[in-house]
Amino acid sequence: MSPAAHRLVQACAGLSVLAAAHAAVNTALLRRPPLAPRAVDRRVTVVVPARDEADQIEGCLAALLDQRGVPGLRVVVVDDGSTDGTPDRVPVDPRVQVRTARPPGPGWLGKPNACAQGAAAAGDADLLVFLDADVRLMPDAIASAVAVLDDAGLDLVSPWPRQLTGTAAERLVQPLQQWLWATLLPLRPAERSPRPSLAAANGQFLVVRRAAYERAGGHTAVRGEVLEDIALLRAVKAAGGRGVVVDGSTLATCRMYDGWPAVRDGYTKSLWSALGGHPAASAGAAVALGAVWVLPPLAALTGSRAGLVGYAAGVLNRAVVAAGTGGRVWPDALAHPVSVALLDLLVARSLRAHRRGELTWRGRTLTVPR
Numbered sequence: 001m002s003p004a005a006h007r008l009v010q011a012c013a014g015l016s017v018l019a020a021a022h023a024a025v026n027t028a029l030l031r032r033p034p035l036a037p038r039a040v041d042r043r044v045t046v047v048v049p050a051r052d053e054a055d056q057i058e059g060c061l062a063a064l065l066d067q068r069g070v071p072g073l074r075v076v077v078v079d080d081g082s083t084d085g086t087p088d089r090v091p092v093d094p095r096v097q098v099r100t101a102r103p104p105g106p107g108w109l110g111k112p113n114a115c116a117q118g119a120a121a122a123g124d125a126d127l128l129v130f131l132d133a134d135v136r137l138m139p140d141a142i143a144s145a146v147a148v149l150d151d152a153g154l155d156l157v158s159p160w161p162r163q164l165t166g167t168a169a170e171r172l173v174q175p176l177q178q179w180l181w182a183t184l185l186p187l188r189p190a191e192r193s194p195r196p197s198l199a200a201a202n203g204q205f206l207v208v209r210r211a212a213y214e215r216a217g218g219h220t221a222v223r224g225e226v227l228e229d230i231a232l233l234r235a236v237k238a239a240g241g242r243g244v245v246v247d248g249s250t251l252a253t254c255r256m257y258d259g260w261p262a263v264r265d266g267y268t269k270s271l272w273s274a275l276g277g278h279p280a281a282s283a284g285a286a287v288a289l290g291a292v293w294v295l296p297p298l299a300a301l302t303g304s305r306a307g308l309v310g311y312a313a314g315v316l317n318r319a320v321v322a323a324g325t326g327g328r329v330w331p332d333a334l335a336h337p338v339s340v341a342l343l344d345l346l347v348a349r350s351l352r353a354h355r356r357g358e359l360t361w362r363g364r365t366l367t368v369p370r
Contacts (some may be wrong), residue, residue, distance in 0.1 A: 001300065002050035007030050008291075009299040013310030015292045020317035023183045028322035030150055031246040033144035033159070039069040039122075040146050043126035047071065047118030048112055051080035051100075051362055057089045060133045065093060068142035076121045080114040097121065110364055111125045111203070111316055115228070116213075116219035117214060123209055130229075132204045134254055135161055141251040148246050154191065155212035155241035156233055159248025162326035169260035172339045173267065173346070175318070175327050177202075179239075182321040191244040194237045197276075200245045203229030208236065208243070215239040226270050226366060249326025259276035264346065269361045271350035279351055286347040291342050297337040311337065331359045 001009070015261025021031035050057055057077070067073055075096045079087045080229060081103065090098050099121050104113040115130055117225045122128060123188075129142060141159070149157045160178055179202035190198040206229060213232075217238040233243050257263045275285035318333040353359050359366040 001050070001299070003302065006304070008304070009296055009310070010306045012292045013296045013306045013313065014177065016296060016317070018260075018309040018321070019183050019292065020313045022186075022319050023179075023317045026182050028189050030182070030324060031148055031157075031244070033140075033247070033251055034147050037069060037140055037143040037147040037209075040143050042126035042146075043072040043124060044063055044070050044074070044127045044129060044142060044146070045119075045122035046075045046129040046131050046142070047115055047122065048077045048131050048133055049080055049114035049118060050077055050086050050087060050133045051110065051114070052082045052084045054082070054084040054086045054089050056133040057086055058091065059136060061091055061096065061129070063137045064093070064131065065095065067137065068139045070157050071087045073142070074123070074125065076118045077193075078114040078118040078121075080110055083315060086129050097175050102358065108362040109226065109228070109366060110220040110362070111293070112223045112225065116223070119213065119218055120241045122210070128208050128210055128213055130203060130206045130208075132254065135204050136254070137205075137252050140248065141205075141248075142207070143234060144251055145246075145248070147207070148253075149207055152191070154243050155235050156201070156206065156230065156243030158203075158206045158233065158243070159251050160202050160245055160325065161204055161252035161254040161272065162249040163332045164253050165257040165328070166255070167259050169263045170255075170257060170341075171332055172342055173263050174323060174336060175332065176339055176343055178327065179318055179321045182325065183317060187244060191242050194240075196234045196237075199230050199233045199237065199256075201229040201233040201242075203232075203242070203249055204243065204256070205252050206232070207240075208232070212241040214241070216241065219243055224274050224356075225366075230274075238288070247325060264300065264349070265348045265361075267343075268350045268353050269359055271347045271365065272354035273360075275347065279354055282347060283351055286344045293336050293340040314327065314340075324355040344362055 077098045080101045102116045163174045216235035221235045222228045223230035275282040293314045296307040299307030314336045315333045318336040322329045
């Protein structure tokens with residue numbers, strides 16, 4: 001190994017060590033729900049956007065309607081052009097209404113359009129919850145999330161569900177979602193900062209004060225965003241609100257994708273913007289991730305001690321985040337360099353699809369700026 005290459009490996013290994021330390025601090029500071037939340041004394045409306053969710057909607061709503069400590073609970077299921085009979089699977093309950101979404105207008109993407117119409121049907125709700133159909137809530141999930149919102153004086157919280165994985169592809173890629181924000185985002189400063197870069201959210205389960213939502217412009221303000229969850233948090237911050245991701249591993253579970261084709265297509269849709277909000281930023285971030293968490297392990301294979309230190313720090317980093325967010329720790333953490341390398345390949349695929357105008361999701365072409 002040349003002296004220049006050795007210095008590069010040393011620098012990347014040093015960054016891996018610092019990142020592991022930061023992740024440990026972040027995991028310790030991560031806001032967590034109370035064990036015994038108090039009852040919610042305000043009106044809560046849960047918006048469930050659903051497009052071809054016939055296999056998911058009954059399980060989602062059964063868990064949702066079983067919530068404790070939310071006497072003012074109402075649910076709006078927004079059928080977003082389903083062709084599989086999703087509305088027919090919605091149980092009859094006085095707390096539940098089903099709305100058929102109007103097709104997205106110019107400049108609108110499907111999910112923001114459905115969420116906006118669901119929020120408009122929320123009546124006099126004080127709190128809005130946005131919930132994906134593949135999420136399963138624990139009985140105290142909403143009351144606990146609202147307790148975190150109130151106790152921390154926040155306007156939006158995004159409880160990150162425990163991500164369920166089955167196949168090897170899912171186990172390699174899915175944990176990187178929480179690993180990225182736990183490693184790179186300074187959580188407590190992010191609560192207060194209006195900077196767009198200091199935002200992480202997950203639209204699978206998101207709780208926001210109605211007043212803050214409306215000040216931010218609601219989903220109208222993020223109508224063309226593929227990652228409408230992060231964009232909504234940024235809009236809330238820009239309007240003077242505060243919000244952050246919180247631990248939701250004891251509140252909800254979600255199997256986001258089932259198998260490699262679903263993982264591949266799902267991340268192709270969004271990774272072009274996920275790592276920096278812009279294709280160029282995402283490309284640069286992917287290169288940096290590969291340098292810090294793939295290069296040292298490769299060097300370790302040639303006998304580099306610095307590379308071995310970098311690899312060990314990356315494994316520890318991944319293990320700490322997994323343990324703190326309800327993920328699988330071993331042996332998955334040992335494959336962390338493979339996970340990051342696979343993520344970089346998915347970023348490249350997403351950037352290519354974005355450049356060619358080939359982004360699609362659930363039968364819709366995603367018209368996004370290039």
